[in-house]
Amino acid sequence: MADILDVWLAQTRIGQLTLLPGDRTFFVFEEGYLNDPNRPVLSQSFFTGSGGLIPETRTYKTKLPPFFSNLIHTANSLK
Numbered sequence: 001m002a003d004i005l006d007v008w009l010a011q012t013r014i015g016q017l018t019l020l021p022g023d024r025t026f027f028v029f030e031e032g033y034l035n036d037p038n039r040p041v042l043s044q045s046f047f048t049g050s051g052g053l054i055p056e057t058r059t060y061k062t063k064l065p066p067f068f069s070n071l072i073h074t075a076n077s078l079k
Contacts, residue, residue, distance in 0.1 A: 012040055015027055015033060016030075023061060025064050029053075042067070
């Protein structure tokens with residue numbers, strides 16, 4: 001069984017963050033987001049040096065992908 005969290009940027013659904021058994025997580029972009037030439041930028045970390053979007057993501061064990069981990073860390077430090 002996987003736990004899934006939808007990721008939104010304003011009114012745009014960007015993708016899904018999924019927690020798998022064994023404390024593995026990964027992020028997947030929505031097809032509509034990938035195909036939208038006017039999509040909002042979630043993070044520069046998802047782009048190549050030449051400006052192309054990197055649609056493939058890797059699985060992380062016991063932590064979130066770096067962008068989401070840093071986002072949560074920052075939010076917690078503001079409390």
